[in-house]
Amino acid sequence: MDVETESLGEFEFECGESIELDVAYETYGDYTGDNAVLVCHALTGSQHVAGHGEDKGTSGQAAAWWDDVVGAGKAVDTNDWFVVCVNVPGSCYGTTGPASENPETGEAYGPDYPPVTVTDWTRAQRLLLEIIGVDSLHAVVGGSVGGMNVLEWAKLYPDFVRKLVPIATAPRLDSQCLALDAVARRAILSDPNYQGGRYYEGDPPDDGLALARQIGHIMYLSKHSMEEKFGRRAARKDPSDDAYVSEDPTSRFFPYRDVESYLDYQAERFTSRFDANSYLYIMRAMDEYDLAEGFDDDGDALAAYSGETLVVSFTGDWHFTVEQSEDLVESFRDAGVDVEHHVVESDYGHDAFLVEPEKVGPPVKEFLEG
Amino acid sequence: MDVETESLGEFEFECGESIELDVAYETYGDYTGDNAVLVCHALTGSQHVAGHGEDKGTSGQAAAWWDDVVGAGKAVDTNDWFVVCVNVPGSCYGTTGPASENPETGEAYGPDYPPVTVTDWTRAQRLLLEIIGVDSLHAVVGGSVGGMNVLEWAKLYPDFVRKLVPIATAPRLDSQCLALDAVARRAILSDPNYQGGRYYEGDPPDDGLALARQIGHIMYLSKHSMEEKFGRRAARKDPSDDAYVSEDPTSRFFPYRDVESYLDYQAERFTSRFDANSYLYIMRAMDEYDLAEGFDDDGDALAAYSGETLVVSFTGDWHFTVEQSEDLVESFRDAGVDVEHHVVESDYGHDAFLVEPEKVGPPVKEFLEG
8 A cells, every 4th residue: 555645736626726736645456557446435535445454543434444345355356456546635634625735825725725526526536547657447436425426437537437336326416415414514614613714723613513524424324223223322421421512401301312422422533533624615516516517417428438337325325315326327328338236225324335345345346347 | 362371380390490480372262161172382383373364473383383274164173172272381482481581580591491391391281271271172283292292191191181183293203313403402502602501691592593493494394395396406696695604615616505595594584583592492302202201112101091093194204204103003002092093195294294284184174073
């Protein structure tokens, strides 16, 4: 494994604004000329897709988030495949993002960072691959907004890639997800510490970011898995152990629940590893993604792609539904693409693509090797 | 119609704390000795269940929230039934609540208000009915947490009521709803204006309350109805018209969406009519409600009730699901209660009991008269 950063020079974003952009990436395995697999990370993930027994000092999805799927002898076998993963522009794991220093001011970009899109991510990945000498991709694989990133490859660079694996994703978010994401953004924006996005010299808007993450976290779990995991059980600890908010006056009679304790604990872990502006920017990139943009429809957007596709979806996922994946499969068919749809029976919700590697790995392995 | 307030004197809450409690209520129709129907309002509703062409100066659910169902010649016909609706303790429409003056301090109760339960609501309703001379109920009808209030009547006062109509409700919330409600409470608590609940002399925690309401609002709509109503359309107005938060830096490239505009507008209306502490207290009463508490199970809790029951549920409701109503119906059967389950086909989500009166009214009418 190598962790590297490359400069893309002056990079013009889709919005028309330009900055000097460095991108952080990792590679696994050896490049043989035709074995490159690009893995696209999800919203709060990083380029650190798999570990090698080392502690990278990150946590959550940033800590070897697909270590059970990618590696030597694993489903995406790094003995066979040269795996590349790039931290997307807007994120905060090494690629120039809102928390990075703006060379013109000597301060963090903050709200001066360009509004970023999934198209920008895809273009940055393509430029990075050129720099490191990769001139075609055997496959692009990714889940959630990383799956949107996969779809964008078929749309922007249809001749560059032979196989696509969009997982737990959709050509665009529906209104319910847009609404929940909008509330999450408002939670950050209405935190007085947000300071119009220029909070890097003071206290960051952690309360707002915690709320935003908790909303997201609930979206990633299924109703059923939450009921199984937490039910209505009281936590075995005191709110002061986890809760990030001041005391609720009703808590003098009612319990602190396990599900609250879990969400509070996860939120605290998250705020220590993620930048609030990055969350705003890349969540917005996800919200704004629309495969059909600039085309008549999704099938039209995919029409130039002539490789193969494996769509993977999860029955318990209410964020990116099986029905949305079915529609996506139809669009690939309309575009004349050889496509399979693998529906995973799972209670876990959207998170299943991360927490049930044993259900995701085998179909992906077979498809990459087939 | 009469709007009245009665003093219940010193009222001891389930938590053991006591305050002087006034309750606000309205009645419709004439009492004949055996025709009283208690209607229980939902989370942010009021005693003003139906209007008489008058403007009450309230909005949202507080403005004659079931005017299409209750009234002369309507499904709950006030020519036949003497309808009573009581503002629940903890709310802010006339019944003593957190925003009311504490006579001991001359200031609002705020966080000194007793943590309140659905049991307290039910006991307060019973005391009020005694005071106004109602010594039995033909029926208790209510939706959402008002439906929990209905169930509590069967548990606390099984001989006082002959018919129950719990609508769009459940014997207890599941873990997903608890989690979303917990995040909503954290939004209020983490607003610096909350000031430990003593904000009545300053600016109220409207940003937090707006976030809390937006989370709730999304829970009341269905995925399908949101997609139909808003899709991904951009709003035809500027964020400054509605948005209650400072500008999102990504908004210089991306649109303000219709669904955001709707949620912002609704949140602003809500914060102007509702008290943040009331929202905390009564949401917590809903979260903590558990029909089986103190009994072996739900059937055991209902065993002393010998009247009839009509359970109404809605196919698009993901907050209080049809499955939860099926379980409730089973529990009534276990308890030997004559019970029907009316499942309404609806895309509207939890809100259907308010916004599709034409689907709710007829079965309720038939059941009350049958």
